[in-house]
Amino acid sequence: MGCTYKTIDLFAGPGGLAEGFSTIRNGDGDRVFPIALSVEKEPSAFATLRLRSFFRQFESPPEDYDRYLAGQISKQDLIDAHPDEWARAVAETAMLELGSEQAAAELDERLSLVESEKGVRTVVIGGPPCQAYSLVGRARNKGIAGYDPAEDHRHFLYREYIGILQRLQPAAFVMENVKGLLSARVAGERIIEKVLADLETAGGGLGSYVLFPLVDDDRGGLPGHLIRSENFGIPQCRHRVILLGLRRDIADVLPDSMKAGLRLQPVDRQVTVRDAISRMPELRSGLSRGGDSPGAWVEAAIRALRSASAACREDGDWLADVQMRLLDCAMELASREKILPRTSRIVTPLKDNALGAWISKDAPTTLPNHESRGHMEGDLARYAFAAAFAEVFERSPKAGEFPKALAPDHGNWESGKFADRFRVQAWGRASTTVTSHISKDGHYFIHPDPMQCRSLTVREAARLQTFPDNYFFEGNRTQQYVQVGNAVPPLLARQIAEIVARMLGAIS
Template sequence: MNRTFKTIDLFAGPGGLAEGFSSLRSKDGSRVFEIALSVEKEPSAFSTLRLRAFVRQFETPPDAYYRYIAGKISRSDLICQYPAEWAAAEHETAMLELGTGDAQAALDPRLDKIRREASHGTVVIGGPPCQAYSLVGRARNRGIEGYDPAGDHRHFLYREYIRILRLLEPVAFVMENVKGILSSKVGGEGIFDRVLCDLRSAGGSSDSYTLLPLVSSSDKGRHSGHIIRCEDFGIPQTRHRVILLGIRNDVMANISLRRTLQPFSSQSTVASVLDGMPPLRSGLSKVEDTAENWQSAVIDAFEKAALACRSDGSRQIEVASKLAVYAQKLRDRGEILARKSETVTSVRDDRLGSWLCDARLTALPNHETRGHMEADLARYAFAAVFCEIYDRSPKAEEFPRKLAPAHSNWDSGKFADRFRVQGWKAPSTTVTSHISKDGHYFIHPDPMQCRSLTVREAARLQTFPDNYFFEGNRTQQFVQVGNAVPPLLARQIAELLASLLG
């Protein structure tokens, strides 16, 4: 018998978890996990979320959707063409701040109705905001005068997630968060142990839910079965997250075989998804951004970087020589690259390509570069060439002194990876929301482009399909991508959960 589980996505962001879960189909073509409600408070992420909910109303997106993401019609034009489907998307999504009284008053009647109508039960997915748990966030909070973790409501937003579990009593839930939650403490008490206890008892008794490990791990750490290393599961990114899978105990009684996610035999790399995309130039943020000014600025950047390498003696002579070669190539190049491309390209990795690519896509969205300061161009040039030679990014101590930024603590060790190239031959480092602030940690591996990654490139590393359109300005788009769960990983979790539920 085909079963459909009404699925509620909390703290949904742009919808990474929902994208993976909703993509799973039964043999008859129906969705195994039907998204009944998605909740997000941030306006730009919510706009993206609602647009994707609209897309889910169709078996395949309508032509008008492709015209919209190509910028050929407005959002209002799209809505006018499909008012019923847009109304369904409006019903499926709610822009509310979970944990507030207003959100509770608006949501609880909806949730109660979903629970009563879900013949096969409900599933809850999502992850409370992670700023209070992440190592970076905690370090930042310690610098705030008078900061009291016990008074930071973000530490306890997971309780709203659990309150909704108690209201719905879903057959299963999936809760995602950063690894920092494992060591986060409030008042000397570990947050994670409290979270586990509250989740297990979310049905009203101390053993309402069983928490199953998603991975088989030889690591002897207490919680290693809940730590997902995305690069082990075909995601071209080294993203490590805590993901908890809970199944209601009366349902567990009917599960005879416990399964886990199966690691892939080989890792996908940056080249798997970015190699072959149209090359783009960076922009200039402090001077007039013309193609001619860019060419002059980047030639100058390569020459300055080469000179800086030579001034440090023989240590970086090979890098200096290659920088000089690139400077000459830029001089000889007739056509200067554009900052934006809508050209649709294939993906080298067939498995990832079948997930990311859309044969009906006529214009690749969200693929435009950001501007950089001229001083940083020389650092990007040096770092990218260094990575091309050594297959890794340079550490701070390997930068020529003349390229070192004017930070008083540059030599302290805290900025060892301040300029990080995402090399072709390995998975990328974790795509985080910090990519919205500057591109220093996300330098493109092609030295000739001398830039950081675009939103679309970051989205590919996160395994968002190429037809997934991110609303808002570029900064907001980067934040959405960096905060999301990789949809292809979510799909694998959905497949595992479906097999357990039968």
């Protein structure tokens, strides 16, 4: 039998890291990294996490799972139909707030069960909360009267992760965090230096864990550890610090050729927004004010397209192509017999490539989480303009490039601080970073088709994050957006897991 490593997933979110790690199989067909425990505190993310744990209990998803995604049966019906699989999912997931006394007691009991298994080998993965490290979070914190970074417990939650390393002494660990970790400081001390020191000594002594770079890239202030996802087949420019460590006794016997040769392999061609979402069912946006109906939306959208076209004409010849594109869209929309829906469950295939194979594996018969949001009528024109501009110029417009007639009533619109206030995800590029802010409004995540006049749906954002189409996000739509934005792209996690498996000799 090939080697397997019980895997502990901390600060798991909806389970992006675990999804990638759980797909690696050894020569016997067994999971190299079976998930022994996933821990998450936020209820909706935890519900998603547990449901995915349930999904993994099957070699192929049961028909009842598809029926649940389609809304034909309740979750209780699903549980009742498969009680043993649900019980196993309950056993490997825990809704705990790491750092609390309650969590410490329950986690101690859960980890004792893992440790009690004779000859068990473990791996620890996870991403401690990043709000206190992120550039946006730090800017927000500065505006809080009396804010003291040294008193912000979020800066030190990574120590909960360190504590699990010290207890389990896993063969390897993977820790993910935001790029802002590299520049964050508390009391004048760089957080990253403290994190690295704590990780490297988590085995009980100096150098008891050895960090290995995942990429051949000297940029970012921590050579080899800043991962630019767009270079590795992810349709998104997501830059994250990912630290891979091996226990010293394992690292010391690795051949030099393996130490130097195991890196994430760049792709030949950047995977784009078009690759990920162009074949998805088209939707219209909704109207958030004044009552929404198909007819009312068509009238509002035509007005928006025409007003955006007129605004381009007033701004000069340089927007002539954008103006004509908007006018063509208005004419086409007026001539259509059928109005696009606001939601669709139709499953559509991706291109026959690596991303398509990953997203579409065990594809459901009904597409979940694909429903548009409502927008103010005034924003429809801005969304349409941004999308048409990107079709012409192959990039999103800056605030200064918007026609004056489309400028929002924001006092800081021309300050230069919000140049990307309205940002379209251009077809021919990887998207910008999908963040939890997508839950607040759609302005930073405008769909590239000007005919649809909307922001991205949860499912479109999930595809940019490389979640398979059968990955269902629980909770309300706002909670779903937050889960997607906070996750590690599962397809990137799989590539990292494959490197870890090779280092541990679990696969050749």
